[in-house]
Amino acid sequence: MSAAPIHPVDEVLPLRRLLPFGLQHVLVMAASPITAAFLVSRALDLPTAVTVDLISATFLVCGIGTLLQSFGPLGIGAKLPFIMVPGGAPIVLFVTIARQTDLATATGAVILTGLFYLLALPVFRRCLRFFPRLVVGTMLILVSVNLIAIYGGIITGRPGTPGFGDPGNLGLAIATILLTVLFVRLLPGMFGQLAVLLGLLAGAAIALVTGAMNLGGVFDGPLLGLPTPFPFGMPHFNLVAALPLVLFSIISMAEATSQTVAISEAVGREGDARKTVPHTILGDAVASLLGGCLGTSLIITSGENIGIVQATRVRSRYVTAVAGAMLVLIAFLAPLGRLANAIPAPVVGGTAIIVFAIIGVMGVELLRKVELKDNRNLFIVAVALAFGLLPILVPGLFGKFPPMAQIILGNGLAMGTLSAVVFNILFHHLGRREAPSPAETLPLPAAEANHAD
Template sequence: MRRGSFTGTGAGAGRVRAPEDTVYSFWQTLAYGTQHILSMYGGVIAPPIIVGTAAGLKAGDIALLLTAGLFVSGVSTMLQTLGIWKFGSRLPVVQGISFISVSSMTVIVSDDGMPTLFGAIIVAGLIGLLIAPLFGTVLRFFPPVVTGSIIVVIGISLMPVALTWIQGGQGAENFGSLSNLGLAGATFLVIMLLSRLFQGVVSRLSILLGIAAGTVIAGLVGKADFGSIGDGPLVSFPSILPFGAPEFRISAIVTMTIVALIIMIETATAGIITVGEIIGAEVDSERVASGLRADMLSTAAAPVFGAFPVGAFAQNVGLVALTGIKSRYVVAAGGAVMMLLGFLPVVGRVVAAIPYPVLGGAGIVLFGTVAASGIRSLATVKFEGNLNLVLVAATLSVGIIPQLAPDFWHAAPSWLGVVLHSGITSAAVLAVVLNLFFNQWKWRSESSGSADQAESDTRVEPADHAAM
């Protein structure tokens, strides 16, 4: 039996020597897990700040959104990695407040307020939970030529986030200053030196150590402000329905249901399937369905604590590929740390003091690694005698449109714009359709061979990715 394969039908049944089940010492697990949280912390806190500001909330209420987001993200990550019954992929997938939903949520809170938004999220999450098993059947539509193309688009799509962080974060007074670029460059240099000069634990912790070193440098040159760490309570428990009872309006529910479907597609492709490819784990339809159940259950429950929809964080896929740490227990430990941050706002304030340029210097490595992982996957695909090259070219071209021309789809209907404005989602849809059109339909040209041959041309055994 191949490593990471299954003898049963349930997620995790009969797994033999699965790479995701690797166990490290307590301190290694904690350190590697904390590294995951630091690499995605900025992405978790951004949606509450943006939506809270659009809703006109006071600083204290936005702080509630931040605390709730960290708590729900931590619990969701632990459910996804450890699994309970049919909930959780049991893969090293980091869950967090999804940035995909920000634009839609901003519109809803501006027009109808927070209770309507939370009501729509609850209903959308429950709908997603019901249809999750259907998404598990799409696995066969994602051979390496499809997943590799999507992974490259994911890496490219994340780059603007890192570049914004490098420049100081959106809205910074010194946005794009040379001092910000220098701080990001120093962080980047530390990560490169640690990766090259050291082996083992130090090399695998290069991102965490690089962020720590960058923060120290920022403090020495006056670029880090730790003055607000002592403000506020030391311990704070998430409130239940902090913004009142949810309200339900059809228009908001329809909007958030579309968003939930997009989150499910990205969690399946950019999270579960991609991580499975990278670590060399078998990912079957039931595993995808179990992962999406955990995703949507967390989304449906999030508003109870004052949090927003949850999805897989693609940037952490790059960290898995970069460090070679494939253990789901490491990511679960990171989830526990994130949940702790939700209980201990003082710790969250310490992490929040990390300057954005430092996060950007690390992010440029992480996100680049995601794209590189996709290129490595595509390197195993056969391009002779078929139309795979056209598939990859079209997918990459469409997928990067939102980054190169953000207003390109401005005239599209709102329901279609939700898909088109997400480069990852549009790339995933196009890649799947073209794969069916080029490689699966039997009436294609004889030069492409039979459907079985086309599938073998694009299939890669998990062992081919084991070294990543």
């Protein structure tokens, strides 16, 4: 009797392939931990030593979280090729809470939110039927547009500043994009699959030659970076102060749902999301709790690497496990973190824009499987995109609303997802007697799908 074939997700690739593919994931996401630490540091005027400690802590938690999602020990993690990063919105909320109260209260808010994940998970599990392809596809498009807007800003700088729209920065980003496409077109086999990594390295090489990249500070400072537990003192738990982050965690769970469905389709493991999503969220909860103890904001599952999986067709979760191990190594070896930080923002931004645009294409592909000739589905997508794109395309649109309202209204992903879910329930669940349409179902495992036929 022959052994059952190994699914590509569970395939252990040779080390000569694991290392470069893992490094590709790391370099694409490395800007997120560094940017998160610097954003918190600059917003709160933290000392340089604390900033370095936060960078180390963020890399460490991202690495541990990625290992959890890749291996799924004790059901903590989805056993899928996920990378974890500090969420953008949680960082802003963390800073806001710290400014309104203090850093110890902000740290306590992160820990309380991690505990809320665990308490809310059984309830959220029962709500997964309200996140069909119709909702998930719309959400992925909004994720793509939101991330492109963020990294586009990293390339161009802030409007009104002297460096805004600098031709040199734009040229670096465009060169990185074009070189990546060129590598996809010309390079065979594994090298073509590494086009994202090679494009980023080529962009960095151009930056080094033109003087836009400086390696002078890479070996300055200590060799080891050891994160400090509770760097802001023992946490202070204030439920009222933590409310913004707790509210965001509900949105984060919805986002984790869409990402789990998307990565499952990308790797060809369209398992029952009702079983897989809770494991993803449990990994987010544990990583966020650990992050709170080390002074970071929420560390959550990222859509950033889904585009890489789709572009390279390398589906092994052991690749992201290697990436997780590399992130842990970076956390302890300070020069590696400084080297990642030395890559110019326009180069990272150019690479990121390609990857994030692929996520949008995946959303379009999901919506292609939805019957959009049905006016109900057409209007659900249209209204969700309208509510979701407005805050992204018109920043500050809800700036005059109360701060609590801005948490939802000013977050395009939150508004779009909430709109899609509410209108999907209105049109497809309330008062319905007929069988659900394909738009309302999550992917089933192959065995279940065949049985259903």
